[in-house]
Amino acid sequence: xxxxxxxxxxxxxxxxxxxELIENHKLKEKVIFALDVACCSLLIDFVNYDxxxxxHGRVLDVTKGYKEIRKENxxxxxxxxxxxxxxxxxEMLHSARRNDDALIIVINNGLYSMTGGQKSPTYIDVKSxxxxxxxxxxxxxxxxxxxxxLIENVISKLPINYLARASLTDKDNIDIAKKYIEKALKKYxxxxxxxxVELLSPCPTNYKLTPKDMIDRINNEFTKIYKIMxxxxx
Numbered sequence: 001x002x003x004x005x006x007x008x009x010x011x012x013x014x015x016x017x018x019x020e021l022i023e024n025h026k027l028k029e030k031v032i033f034a035l036d037v038a039c040c041s042l043l044i045d046f047v048n049y050d051x052x053x054x055x056h057g058r059v060l061d062v063t064k065g066y067k068e069i070r071k072e073n074x075x076x077x078x079x080x081x082x083x084x085x086x087x088x089x090x091e092m093l094h095s096a097r098r099n100d101d102a103l104i105i106v107i108n109n110g111l112y113s114m115t116g117g118q119k120s121p122t123y124i125d126v127k128s129x130x131x132x133x134x135x136x137x138x139x140x141x142x143x144x145x146x147x148x149x150l151i152e153n154v155i156s157k158l159p160i161n162y163l164a165r166a167s168l169t170d171k172d173n174i175d176i177a178k179k180y181i182e183k184a185l186k187k188y189x190x191x192x193x194x195x196x197v198e199l200l201s202p203c204p205t206n207y208k209l210t211p212k213d214m215i216d217r218i219n220n221e222f223t224k225i226y227k228i229m230x231x232x233x234x
Contacts, residue, residue, distance in 0.1 A: 007205075007211060009203065010109065011201065013174060014107060014168060021178070022049070032070075032073050032074065032075045033049050034059050034062050034066070035054065035059070035078050036080060040107070057091065059079050060077055060088065060091040060095040061091050063075045067102075074103065075102075076103050077105070080107050080108075080112075080120075081120050082121070085106075085122060086121050099161065099193045099194045100193075102194050103185060103196075104196035108200055108201060109201045110122045110148075111206050116206070121149040124222065151198060152231040156231050160195075160196070161234045162187050162194075162195040162232055162233055163230070164180040164183075164184070165200065165226060165228055166181075166197060166199055167199065167200040167218055169218050169219050170215060181197050202218060
């Protein structure tokens, strides 16, 4: 299943969780997948639901418009961390500020994986366990560069319904991810509003690690900065 993805890719696990939940809740005929570009776009020909391919970073604009005219549909906004927190940060912030009806899944691997593994806003320097490092800008003046972008610091105080982070590594973490996604799904169906789950995701190809070593790095290093928990549960 989803054989077009690299070995060990977290997108496969995320989609299998979503497939299971959609089947269990008998939602297939109501679901619309709104997919961002990059690795997310590889899913467009394989998801077993109606789907929309969105411009990079514009998933939440598209899903807001779609939800306005087709309120009966369950619209899943599926994107990577680059789309969510870089080019799409404006859409993310204002969607949260308005508490738009949205069910959002963000796959966070710290990279722009499809285009060669460039660092995204959520990339962390695993050699440093500090929250920040000192470097210089083009004028050789010291400045602070923060390791990792924490979405909870930006939108937790806004009037959103649900925000959580889980990990797509081992069974225990995948079980937590499923629990959080199902909770977000139920809130979205029953009360609407802004409901989001971020998923720490392996990318062995671009980190040049084995799938096992990639999982160990997430479990032992990434989670020191990216806490696995529910941040907002309104």
